[in-house]
Amino acid sequence: MDKALIKKKIGIRIAQELSDGDFVNLGIGLPTEVANHIPEEIEVFFQSENGIMGVGAAPKPGSEDKDLINAGGGYITVKRGASYFDTCLSFAIIRGGHIDMTVLGALQVDQHGNLANWMIPGKLVPGMGGAMDLVTGAKRVIIAMEHCDKYGKAKILKSCTLPLTAKGQVSLIVTDKAVMEITGQGLLLKEIAAGTTIEELKACTEADLLIPDHLPTFGD
Amino acid sequence: MDKALIKKKIGIRIAQELSDGDFVNLGIGLPTEVANHIPEEIEVFFQSENGIMGVGAAPKPGSEDKDLINAGGGYITVKRGASYFDTCLSFAIIRGGHIDMTVLGALQVDQHGNLANWMIPGKLVPGMGGAMDLVTGAKRVIIAMEHCDKYGKAKILKSCTLPLTAKGQVSLIVTDKAVMEITGQGLLLKEIAAGTTIEELKACTEADLLIPDHLPTFGD
Amino acid sequence: MSKIIQLEQAISLINSGSSVLFGGFLSVGCAERIIDALVKKGTKDLTMIVIATDYDNKGVGKLITNRQVNKVIASHIGTNKATQTQMNDGSLKVTLTPQGTLLEQIRAAGSGLGGVLTETGLGTVVAEGKQIVNVDGRDYLLEKPIGADIALIKAYKADEKGNLVYSKTARNSNPIMAMAAKKTIVEVDEIVPVGELDPEQIITPGVFVDYLVPA
């Protein structure tokens, strides 16, 4: 499937998890797609951890403000009702449980809700930035990612092998193939992508999946 | 001696300890007198712990602003260059060592620099307010008080008997009778009030005084 | 989703036995109308967390005078005779905490910290019963977070999304207490349409605010 379509499918599905008045922090990359699919009847406020609540759309080319960027370094605009604050208060908001939802990408995530998304030893060490605080502090942590890596290998594991970002904090995983919830009993398959079979899904998921009798589809 | 004159003598002497550009916190009561005697050639900024740097003079009667008070609850004005902040930042300023000098009253102070100024068990328990943070955090703690209590009893002791505000934080004691510095060797008499003899001073001071050969006077 | 509610609704959110963070200092920057309504309703057994207990007939002190409070955490009670009388007769439990420590404890609750270390109070009665943590050879008191069910905040201006602006020294503890409660209720002099406040000017972002009570 086309990357843009995958992104859109995941973004649309996660946007359905939002409620009116929610305060949301989107990680860079795929998670930003969620902002494009907010249901019309609700209003949500996006935080960027560098010190703003109420991130607006990208500016028109030529009207960028050099002092107005998001956590990924991209130029932004502000929404009506926005506020600026220092980054220490920004993380007080995050760590203090005031963010209703964060959506982040993952290198690996496992059936215990453990997440690895900040480094690959000996290869890639960008640093955790704000990810560890976000995953530990947000009320709900949703992982947005392609189900498998570029070699078709599973990223949803029994147990993460990469250095963790945080232990047991993930609530929901949304991929191009499935919606899965971390529960006390294990990883519960909630929905399957239209056109994907359970066998296909199992083949590219290392984690044990709890599969309910009634399984709705999404993304049709 | 007249109370107002005592107050003035102490206030003038402590004001000489100030340097240009100092940030100062004055406790309520006698310490506020210091603000009336700032040498003309210097500028100092007064903090009030409820959230302002740059306290100005008292307002003219009738022009009080209900939202503008000091830590004692009295109406104030603001000086040019003042700023408002929340009380948590106000105490970050205090505890973080950003205040050059605090001037406070005392119930008791001893030769080790211990201070008791917040309660008398079974009698008076107003609470410590900001005093413990101030005494612990300010770069220099100066005690401004009458040398003896109203019964003529010593308040400058070998060791405080009342519950402490903080241990070993006092730098200088200025009374109507003497200026004394807490040093590693003990309580050093630095200056004696004009008209006071060493014998009079010793008679109303319980603490051991180190008395130098050359002893200047003040307050003449 | 509007955050604006009426005074009666605000009062109905505060139950007997609730813990309440009260913004304000010596009654300045204090949600006086909400306090008056609480006095009228007579909600009992409140835990009051406040910098100072104000005056017998002004600010939070009115709730103490009316015997609606059974526990106080404050740094100063010297301006309120009722607090001292009830403390002495045993009907009111009072915990006295250094002001800077109390504010950091409230900030810690609002900021998701498990506590802070401070030298303030070392070697005094404040240290009694508290854990001492040694960091690189220096002792500190471990001070735990203090949050509450409700925060009662007073702001000067708010927009409809709950972004707040304060007035002068009436700001005081309000921005900190607004962070640390399950529900934050703000008494506000003027509510303006969204977009009317400059984002630079906002002291408390709406993310901390649940309800606005217009004056």
Add this chain to the structure above:
Amino acid sequence: MSKIIQLEQAISLINSGSSVLFGGFLSVGCAERIIDALVKKGTKDLTMIVIATDYDNKGVGKLITNRQVNKVIASHIGTNKATQTQMNDGSLKVTLTPQGTLLEQIRAAGSGLGGVLTETGLGTVVAEGKQIVNVDGRDYLLEKPIGADIALIKAYKADEKGNLVYSKTARNSNPIMAMAAKKTIVEVDEIVPVGELDPEQIITPGVFVDYLVPA
């Protein structure tokens, strides 16, 4: 007493081996002119404390590219190849710290706290070698204060007393870092006479500021 100094004076305050808190985030709100002058002067063996090491040729990254830094404490280095190269070849010591933790550590230094407790990093490599403190049955990492010799701050406006105002998201870490150094030096676009800034508008009070460097 004026706090205004010229660029050369500012640079002369930063010695080889100094630890420096750099305000800014991905080069926005960063004291770029002072950094350029530091690069020109070639001051060596700096310890850099910063949220992110910016870019190879923009922001604080220029000092790394020019090999003037031998130790970095940051939360993110992914946008700067020089940091990663020098870390891998062993010439640069890098400590990676979660962003919220790093900011609290700097705030603790500026606020006279002995440390803070956080759950962030528990069960990860960040916890290695750190003291774990249990509070009421929950584990927390003890994170120590991080101060420095110098803070390099970027403000939009200042008055002559050092009161500061920032611009939009260029505020970022600047107000926190301004609190935590022995000397705080501010690069500022515009310096106005005392009294021209509204006391409500000031984000960093002049008490934290030692020097102003006009643009």
